Amino acid sequence: MKSAATDLPVLLPFRAPTPLPSSGLAVPALISGATLAVLAVLFGASLAFAQAAAGPAVESVVAVLLRWAPLIFQGFLFNILISFLSMALGTVVGVLVGIAQVSLLWPMRKGAWALTQFFRNAPWLVLLFYAMFLLPFEFRVMGVTIAFPAWVKAIIGLSLPVAANVSEIVRGGIRSIPAGQWESAESLAFTRRQTMWMIILPQAFKRMIPPWMNLYAILTMATTLISVVGIQDSLTITRAALVAESRPELMIPMYLLLLVMFFAYCYPIARATLALERRFNVKA
Known part of the structure; x- marks a missing residue:
């Protein structure tokens, strides 16, 4: 005769999933040939139009772009650095706030919800x-002046909405786990903290990855906002190049060059996000 304990739902400890065997199929390209062809046609058409508007007496548009492309690319790399640091800071804060949103303590839960909604919708x-104008430009610690550069304040400013969106991603991921998981863990004498870190979060993690990656792509494109507050990034350098050349016909090729850089970086992230959504499609 089976004991009554065997009638309880059994929850196995979390184990890392076994790697899937290779299917032998080639991994699809993150940027398809058709997409590359469309970009090449658009870029070539902009160059031809700009060269026709400039005339044969001036320096060719291609030569101007080749001269400025390395500097614009350096600014683009700075945008990527800002996106990395903002995403890292926002993720750390957002995970903590997201977990607080499902806390059993209502003051913590309501406070985390209010912070999330405020910064998410601002x-x-x-x-x-x-962040740029309220934070100080320097600190004095024990008589030592420590500079607080503008790019650090920009990282803090961008990390605030990122943290709010990550908080909502974490809350949604945790809530997506069936309630039976909590009940099974409780029947096995798991504490709430053990249940959260050992059972719920490992299962919710894979559901959080696709929206987290999508948020990073949005953040990367939003880093051009730092040019508005006087930080020199790729957009600032592009505008400076147009002013230095004083050739209106270069506007479309210059900005299209910058657009291609961001597209080449963000589009593979979008394709990878879709692939992960299909792979981690879990039906509750």
């Missing part, structure tokens, strides 16, 4: 302005 540029 304009990113407004938050960036607040």
